[in-house]
Amino acid sequence: MDKEARMEWLVKRVAQEFETGDVVNLGIGIPTKVANALPEGIKIILQSENGYMGVGPAPETGKEDPDTVNAGGQYATILPGGCSFDSATSFAIIRGGHVDATVLGALQVDEEGNLANWMIPGKMVPGMGGAMDLVVGARRVIVAMEHTTKTGGLKILKKCTLPLTAAKQVNLIITDMGVMAVTPKGLVLKEIAPGLSFEEVQACTEATLIKP
Amino acid sequence: MTQIVSLEEAIAKIQNGMTIMVGGFIGCGAPDQLLEAVCEKEVKALTVIANDTGILGDAMSQLIVKHCASKLIATHIGTNKETGRQMTTGELDVKLVPQGTLAEQIRAAGAGLGGILTPTGIGTIIEEGKQKLVVDGHEYLLELPVRANVALLRAHKADKAGNLVYRRAARNFNPLMAMAADIVIAEVDHIVEVGEIDPDEVMTPGIFVDYLVQKLPREVSNVG
Numbered sequence: 001m002d003k004e005a006r007m008e009w010l011v012k013r014v015a016q017e018f019e020t021g022d023v024v025n026l027g028i029g030i031p032t033k034v035a036n037a038l039p040e041g042i043k044i045i046l047q048s049e050n051g052y053m054g055v056g057p058a059p060e061t062g063k064e065d066p067d068t069v070n071a072g073g074q075y076a077t078i079l080p081g082g083c084s085f086d087s088a089t090s091f092a093i094i095r096g097g098h099v100d101a102t103v104l105g106a107l108q109v110d111e112e113g114n115l116a117n118w119m120i121p122g123k124m125v126p127g128m129g130g131a132m133d134l135v136v137g138a139r140r141v142i143v144a145m146e147h148t149t150k151t152g153g154l155k156i157l158k159k160c161t162l163p164l165t166a167a168k169q170v171n172l173i174i175t176d177m178g179v180m181a182v183t184p185k186g187l188v189l190k191e192i193a194p195g196l197s198f199e200e201v202q203a204c205t206e207a208t209l210i211k212p
Numbered sequence: 213m214t215q216i217v218s219l220e221e222a223i224a225k226i227q228n229g230m231t232i233m234v235g236g237f238i239g240c241g242a243p244d245q246l247l248e249a250v251c252e253k254e255v256k257a258l259t260v261i262a263n264d265t266g267i268l269g270d271a272m273s274q275l276i277v278k279h280c281a282s283k284l285i286a287t288h289i290g291t292n293k294e295t296g297r298q299m300t301t302g303e304l305d306v307k308l309v310p311q312g313t314l315a316e317q318i319r320a321a322g323a324g325l326g327g328i329l330t331p332t333g334i335g336t337i338i339e340e341g342k343q344k345l346v347v348d349g350h351e352y353l354l355e356l357p358v359r360a361n362v363a364l365l366r367a368h369k370a371d372k373a374g375n376l377v378y379r380r381a382a383r384n385f386n387p388l389m390a391m392a393a394d395i396v397i398a399e400v401d402h403i404v405e406v407g408e409i410d411p412d413e414v415m416t417p418g419i420f421v422d423y424l425v426q427k428l429p430r431e432v433s434n435v436g
Contacts, residue, residue: 049311050237051381066240067368067380073238073267073291076381084380086387086415087237087263088319091312095332114335125299125308126290127264133312133332167335 001195006176009193011037014103014144014174018044025049025134027104028072030144034103047099049130051090054082095137102138104131105145108160111207113170113182116162128165135166147175148204157206177201188212214374216424222397223249226362231259233360233389236272238264238291241382243366243399244271245427251278259283261360263311263385265292287311310338313355315388321357322391328355363393370400371409374418390420397423
């Protein structure tokens with residue numbers, strides 16, 4: 001598979017993690033694409049941390065509503081059955097364990113389930129937004145990202161070196177190379193993307209991968 | 213009693229060195245005309261409490277661009293590069309707070325609470341210098357209330373008693389900030405007579421709101 005096909009595999013693979021009725025919060029970027037890749041018949045409820053339930057598709061041109069934007073600030077829609085609320089209620093939903101899963105990207109993730117995705121000291125300090133609450137509060141934390149950086153740098157480490165978003169909260173890592181579960185023993189490589197070998201995935205991973 | 217005032221009368225309440233809270237989420241639900249007026253008045257040395265500092269070019273972003281603020285408490289500044297630049301040069305003192313924590317800190321101030329206990333930030337640099345408490349075997353950070361001299365809000369509808377209704381995602385921090393400032397000013401799309409909003413539809417009770425400013429019709433907006 002080429003890079004594009006592997007990214008498509010990644011998005012489809014994340015989309016298989018949900019059951020009908022799950023309340024899910026999708027981060028910006030790769031995670032956002034998951035909404036369009038759900039298996040037939042699966043209906044999940046998407047939460048947007050800026051204050052509503054029932055995130056729908058992007059609006060048609062000319063039908064944008066300035067009062068309806070997603071957590072990335074882009075125009076969005078609210079599906080029938082959705083509802084809006086204030087930021088305290090939104091984070092009560094998140095922190096209170098009412099979100100079944102959150103899917104978000106990472107700068108680094110390690111074999112203990114530590115996640116770093118909110119700053120690079122001296123280079124990039126955008127702020128954590130809602131990420132720290134989501135990672136602590138969601139019942140399942142799924143990291144969805146490219147396996148390495150654009151220049152081939154390792155992102156799945158023995159120990160994160162960047163400031164953490166949260167400690168020991170990640171449950172599953174899904175990349176364009178495979179699916180890794182965070183377990184007390186370490187990272188178990190549950191699935192390998194088509195066309196790759198265990199050794200090829202391990203070569204792109206600092207953490208020691210465990211065969212299932 | 214809630215009063216309807218002009219933009220100029222409202223902005224006269226804001227003085228150099230005050231702490232102000234501003235509703236909105238990347239511009240959505242932000243009181244753009246109040247913010248523009250604050251910038252025009254060239255108020256200085258404000259401490260600004262808001263989710264973010266807008267997108268470069270919008271009204272919220274200008275508060276930073278025009279150097280009205282010397283201190284900022286926010287959750288995300290990535291959509292306004294000028295904020296990051298001023299933070300790096302030391303012109304602006306920036307404190308970044310998790311979004312759920314900021315929401316509860318503001319709510320706590322308005323609700324007369326001495327703080328909140330949250331698991332968010334445990335094991336990260338956010339916990340530095342903060343008191344930790346263990347409740348039922350779980351570790352929490354004590355986060356203190358956050359209040360302001362003035363809150364600047366945006367609502368979709370208000371009656372003349374100050375009762376507010378917000379629309380869609382424009383609600384965000386607005387109802388929380390309405391409870392947590394000495395002076396609360398709401399910029400409103402539609403001001404209606406008392407009795408025209410059903411009591412069950414009110415999202416912010418009018419007793420929290422001191423001043424209503426009619427938003428002037430004009431082209432929106434700056435998101436997207």
